[in-house]
Amino acid sequence: TLTQSTRPQRLLSAVQKNATRGDPCSVVRAIDDFCRHKEWAMNVGDEKGCILDSVVSEMNPAAVLELGTYCGYSTVRIARLLPPDAKFITLEFNPGFAAIARQVIAWAGLEEKVQLVEGASGDWIPKIKEQFGIKTFDLVFLDHWKDRYLPDTKLMEECGLLRKGSVLLADNVICPGTPDYLEYIRSSPKYESRYFKSHLEYTKVEDGLEKSIFLG
Numbered sequence: 001t002l003t004q005s006t007r008p009q010r011l012l013s014a015v016q017k018n019a020t021r022g023d024p025c026s027v028v029r030a031i032d033d034f035c036r037h038k039e040w041a042m043n044v045g046d047e048k049g050c051i052l053d054s055v056v057s058e059m060n061p062a063a064v065l066e067l068g069t070y071c072g073y074s075t076v077r078i079a080r081l082l083p084p085d086a087k088f089i090t091l092e093f094n095p096g097f098a099a100i101a102r103q104v105i106a107w108a109g110l111e112e113k114v115q116l117v118e119g120a121s122g123d124w125i126p127k128i129k130e131q132f133g134i135k136t137f138d139l140v141f142l143d144h145w146k147d148r149y150l151p152d153t154k155l156m157e158e159c160g161l162l163r164k165g166s167v168l169l170a171d172n173v174i175c176p177g178t179p180d181y182l183e184y185i186r187s188s189p190k191y192e193s194r195y196f197k198s199h200l201e202y203t204k205v206e207d208g209l210e211k212s213i214f215l216g
């Protein structure tokens with residue numbers, strides 16, 4: 001029987017065909033080329049990716065959390081910029097996507113820098129402190145189900161995973177949009193928020209990243 005491949009499997013094949021093993025930038029480039037010229041996929045992309053890069057580089061974070069690994073595109077973008085002993089946890093709900101992401105991350109040669117955890121963010125956030133020996137996160141990248149941004153942010157606050165100065169960087173606050181999260185984070189006295197206008201990955205549609213600093 002002809003086995004149908006999934007889009008993430010075709011994305012991985014494009015990485016293995018076009019990117020150089022151990023070269024994270026070539027992996028990022030291969031995914032962007034595939035998604036721009038062959039098949040669109042919901043990676044943060046190259047335009048918003050540069051904003052992500054600048055936030056990561058500016059913070060030089062010791063502990064990073066990513067919600068929604070998908071194929072590992074933003075995981076590779078972030079991990080390639082981290083200091084050697086940084087802790088980086090990325091949560092992925094879908095085992096099929098997690099399996100692809102592990103191979104993309106390995107192709108980039110970054111498997112030592114990333115801990116990919118399979119499961120739902122709502123289940124894992126309360127367990128992170130004890131399971132991974134992490135006190136607080138310096139940076140959290142939110143890119144998972146848009147209706148989980150707000151509950152997971154409140155959960156991170158309750159679990160004491162944020163400290164004064166922790167940064168939340170949220171993808172897709174315009175498209176597909178995260179209205180309840182934006183309303184909360186922009187009106188809460190606990191956060192200082194700024195919107196970075198950009199475009200939905202590989203399109204001309206407006207989208208952007210919301211960068212919010214936890215004030216404690």
Ligand SMILES: Nc1ncnc2c1ncn2[C@@H]1O[C@H](Cn2cc(CNC(=O)c3cc([N+](=O)[O-])cc(O)c3O)nn2)[C@@H](O)[C@H]1O
Nearest residue numbers: 042068070091092093094097119120121143144145146148
């Ligand atoms: N609570 C969760 N915990 C862990 N992983 C999760 C959770 N929710 C979704 N995921 C995983 O994120 C991955 C990717 N994903 C992201 C979304 C939400 N993001 C989008 O829907 C999206 C959609 C568009 N879009 O439609 O143009 C553009 C984007 O940049 C997006 O991030 N849904 N699945 C998937 O593998 C899913 O299993």
Ligand SMILES: [Mg+2]
Nearest residue numbers: 044143171172
């Ligand atoms: Mg996104």
